[in-house]
Amino acid sequence: MATESTNKMSAYMDNAASTRPDPRVVEAMTPYIGEIYANPSGLHSPGQRVKAAVEEARTQVAELIGAAPEEIIFTASGSEANNLAIKGLSAAKAKKGRHIVVSAIEHFSVLQAAKRLADDGWEVSYVPVDEDGLVDPGAVEAALREDTVLVSIMHANGEVGTIEPIPAIAKIVKERGIAFHTDAVATAGTIPVAVDELGVDALSLSANQFHGPAGAGALYVRKRTRLHPLIDGGIQEGGRRAGTENVAAIVGLGKAAELAKAEMAERSEKMAGLRDRLITGLTGAIDRSTLNGHPTERLPGNVHLRIEYIEGESMLIMLDMGGIAAASGSACTSRALKASHVLTAMGVPQEKIHGSLLFSLSRNNTQEEVDYVIKTLPPIVERLRAMSPLAHDAAAQGA
DSSP states (O other), X not given: OOEEEXXXXXXXXXXXXXXOOOHHHHHHHGGGTTTOOOOTTOSSXXXXXXXXXXXXXXXXXXXXXXXXXXXXXXXXXXXXXXXXHHHHHHHHTTTTOOEEEEETTOOHHHHHHHHHHHHTTOEEEEEOBOTTSOBOHHHHHHHOOTTEEEEEOOSBOTTTOBBOOHHHXXXXXXXXXXXXXXXXXXXXXTBOOOHHHHTOSEEEEEGXXXXXXXXXXXXXXXXXXXXXXXSOSSOGGGGTSOSOOOHHHHHHHHHHHHHHHXXXXXXXXXXXXXXXXXXXXXXXXXXXXXXXXXXXXXXXXEEEEXXXXXXXXXXXXXXXXXXXXXXXXXXXXXXXXXXOHHHHHTTOOHHHHTTEEEEEXXXXXXXXXXXXHHHHHHHHHHHHHHTOHHHHHHHHTTO
């Protein structure tokens, strides 16, 4: 939230990387960090008390996405949930075929899991996207084969904000009897997500995207859908994920899910209003700036811009000096400073990709923070362009 420090406002707008845990979530977790410490596998009373807390959280997560509690598997992150889905669902159907389909803009936890399968002899087809980052259901259909056993298309891209037509894709995939997974880390807890309406067999989510703790995720797996575990050793999570549960994180995930379900409409409306104000303000004040992603089918808190003739890294550093936390892409690629695979797949020229900025909002952001960014960024752009050879060349050419 906005704070004053030496007369400089602070604005955290990197919520796609992680949101601030809700105080009510922290309160729910606190007893399980120290006071209540028994192993939920214990048959004694303390263990059963903890087991009950885990199962309550399972119900809360299930209710967020319209699932049954027994269809929820707790994981340590959205990335683990994606890995479990891609590798576990594929392995369970390996006798039928060894071909999977993913989109070109998936999170790296999906792409790298698919690559691992390819290294082991599987075949992977990558479905392209259009200039707005949308997957064409027809392109998914064209990629399907007799030996296809899994399709994974994300519900929304956390970098550019585009929401994908998952129900239409699911209909095509399910008609062929193929398992369908969606990475809903960017959407679950933020916009309505109902597994039956989406038509998916598996869905990944992460607590830190909707004001829960980092290190807590879940994978929904529809009843009677076979899944091979990644971690062997114990009977936890119905034998699908061995290991002593991180009870505090699971309780936090459950509480965050409960709050998100109750407050989603209010949160979303607020974020969408701030998002639109920020888009209008920045594109109106900065020439040669373009909104990336779909103009309307986008996440309520996502503002992803590309600003020509300057580097995103330089803008991020100067924004940070002004108390504004933003990003240049997904948290998994920003430190590597590589060209975004998402923007590349969308056909954005390489020289324009590196001038991209992501402002991701949460329910904690304010209009004052948005206006502060609108006031702060244009002078930064002007200053950097004054030092940019690319900007000088464009001016000389009358571009």
